[in-house]
Amino acid sequence: MAEILSLSEAIHRFVNDGDTVALEGFTHLIPTAAAHEIIRQGRKDLTLVRMTPDLVYDLLIGAGCARKLIFSWGGNPGVGSLHRLRDAVEKGWPHALEIEEHSHADLANAYVAGASGLPFAVLRAYAGSDLPKVNPLIRTVKCPFTGEQLAAVPSVRPDVTVIHAQKADRKGNVLIQGILGVQKEAALAARRAIVTVEEVVDNLNAPMNACVLPSWALGAVCLVPGGAHPSYAHGYYERDNRFYQDWDPIARDRERFLAWVDTHIHGTRDFAEFKAKLAAQQEAEQ
Amino acid sequence: MTAYTTSEMMTVAAARRLGNSDVTFVGIGLPSKAANLARLTHAPDVTLIYESGPIGAKPSVLPLSIGDGELAETADTVVPTGEIFRYWLQGGRIDVGFLGAAQVDKYGNINTTVIGDYRQPKVRLPGAGGAPEIAGSAKKVLIILKQSHRTFVDRLAFVTSVGHGEGGDHRQRLGLPGAGPVAIITDLCIMEPEAGTNEFVVTALHPGIAREQVIENTGWPIRFADQVDVTKEPSEAELVALRDLEARTAAAHGQQGGEE
Numbered sequence: 001m002a003e004i005l006s007l008s009e010a011i012h013r014f015v016n017d018g019d020t021v022a023l024e025g026f027t028h029l030i031p032t033a034a035a036h037e038i039i040r041q042g043r044k045d046l047t048l049v050r051m052t053p054d055l056v057y058d059l060l061i062g063a064g065c066a067r068k069l070i071f072s073w074g075g076n077p078g079v080g081s082l083h084r085l086r087d088a089v090e091k092g093w094p095h096a097l098e099i100e101e102h103s104h105a106d107l108a109n110a111y112v113a114g115a116s117g118l119p120f121a122v123l124r125a126y127a128g129s130d131l132p133k134v135n136p137l138i139r140t141v142k143c144p145f146t147g148e149q150l151a152a153v154p155s156v157r158p159d160v161t162v163i164h165a166q167k168a169d170r171k172g173n174v175l176i177q178g179i180l181g182v183q184k185e186a187a188l189a190a191r192r193a194i195v196t197v198e199e200v201v202d203n204l205n206a207p208m209n210a211c212v213l214p215s216w217a218l219g220a221v222c223l224v225p226g227g228a229h230p231s232y233a234h235g236y237y238e239r240d241n242r243f244y245q246d247w248d249p250i251a252r253d254r255e256r257f258l259a260w261v262d263t264h265i266h267g268t269r270d271f272a273e274f275k276a277k278l279a280a281q282q283e284a285e286q
Numbered sequence: 287m288t289a290y291t292t293s294e295m296m297t298v299a300a301a302r303r304l305g306n307s308d309v310t311f312v313g314i315g316l317p318s319k320a321a322n323l324a325r326l327t328h329a330p331d332v333t334l335i336y337e338s339g340p341i342g343a344k345p346s347v348l349p350l351s352i353g354d355g356e357l358a359e360t361a362d363t364v365v366p367t368g369e370i371f372r373y374w375l376q377g378g379r380i381d382v383g384f385l386g387a388a389q390v391d392k393y394g395n396i397n398t399t400v401i402g403d404y405r406q407p408k409v410r411l412p413g414a415g416g417a418p419e420i421a422g423s424a425k426k427v428l429i430i431l432k433q434s435h436r437t438f439v440d441r442l443a444f445v446t447s448v449g450h451g452e453g454g455d456h457r458q459r460l461g462l463p464g465a466g467p468v469a470i471i472t473d474l475c476i477m478e479p480e481a482g483t484n485e486f487v488v489t490a491l492h493p494g495i496a497r498e499q500v501i502e503n504t505g506w507p508i509r510f511a512d513q514v515d516v517t518k519e520p521s522e523a524e525l526v527a528l529r530d531l532e533a534r535t536a537a538a539h540g541q542q543g544g545e546e
Binding site: 242 | 372
């Protein structure tokens with residue numbers, strides 16, 4: 001059964017230095033609050049897995065938490081580059097970052113394989129692409145029935161996956177709605193899964209066939225309203241487009257980025273305090 | 287005739303390539319804009335699939351990200367991302383893959399990964415996303431991007447998504463199921479693969495564009511088909527639909543639709 005914990009306790013207990021960690025959420029329900037808490041608690045040498053690193057990994061990489069990144073598309077959606085990711089790859093700041101690069105289809109299949117308890121995924125991919133030349137983990141297998149050459153990639157099996165969802169009930173069963181991305185697969189592929197939620201309710205009232213993760217498949221459920229900001233939580237709040245744009249000049253400059261992390265993450269106790277601080281700033285700037 | 291920009295001509299020309307019954311896998315940015323313009327004009331029943339999971343999305347404004355809530359709300363169904371790539375793309379159900387690019391070469395191969403050396407890049411681009419498998423498995427592929435020396439290059443630093451590979455029957459030899467790119471639509475012209483070589487040649491110039499402009503903005507010695515048409519100008523209805531879409535998008539987001 002999932003324990004209902006504070007986010008700080010869940011990160012403290014479940015995320016260790018050197019772990020392989022997946023924070024998933026495909027532009028929707030991105031678990032930003034968990035990333036803040038990982039930075040606050042000073043985790044190091046993490047291998048980060050995520051299809052779309054987004055601002056959430058730009059933060060973790062810039063803050064020096066990551067040793068390696070496994071990903072398939074690294075941009076600031078609708079804005080441009082992830083400057084902290086680029087600075088780490090191009091200039092080795094704040095330290096060298098190993099990258100292991102895939103395509104979306106590959107990583108999505110690798111999560112499915114991980115959730116399925118398989119060592120690798122098989123898919124029709126990469127013929128003619130240079131990606132296998134720079135990622136030796138992309139290999140081929142021959143179909144034993146037809147002889148077709150297919151791509152084989154290792155499954156993703158994180159030590160810890162963190163996802164954000166709309167709601168949990170008091171037993172820790174979780175309901176996810178809207179764009180699902182690979183969250184269910186990422187949670188089931190992990191040794192330990194943490195889910196942050198917008199609210200905890202008496203009854204999920206989940207429609208038949210809804211995406212529900214049962215409590216017994218999860219490690220911890222944490223109540224973190226607004227925890228997916230600046231992405232959106234369908235039915236709760238919209239994407240904060242302005243934050244995605246504001247992030248660009250912050251992340252462009254090392255000193256400005258470090259000052260931002262100091263003020264907004266180390267200078268706040270939790271995500272609620274961070275959100276209050278950010279709201280006050282955004283109001284003052286208007 | 288209302289005045290229009292070369293970007294508008296590009297979007298309209300790309301939209302016209304989609305048919306009403308096409309099941310279309312849509313990239314964010316220019317492909318999404320053109321695909322939705324098609325849906326709002328001549329192809330109201332076109333099926334738009336986005337890699338985040340929506341199938342049959344009918345957004346009233348352009349998404350900023352590939353997983354905007356509007357795509358889910360207006361879709362016929364929303365499935366997990368793994369399913370999008372496994373059942374719907376790899377399963378052979380996509381008629382048209384609609385892609386943007388940072389760079390293309392004369393065989394319609396696409397680079398969205400890196401400029402310069404992979405380990406010591408001059409510019410690190412976002413990476414593959416869904417494009418390699420869309421380029422491989424969609425029955426045909428349309429590519430839309432603005433034309434310049436920097437985007438139409440003689441030799442790609444990195445082939446992220448394969449077009450016609452080294453030309454000729456290279457795709458068949460690679461065992462790729464789809465036919466590959468059938469058109470590159472730019473702000474200057476339309477290019478299509480030449481029969482046999484599969485090298486992209488100019489088959490239509492947009493109105494008012496001279497051959498020299500295309501030559502100057504292409505990084506390889508671009509060739510022209512024996513018959514080069516002039517693209518039909520955007521109609522009043524196409525321009526109104528496009529501008530309304532952009533205005534609704536700006537009003538909703540405070541900015542234009544996103545680039546992947």
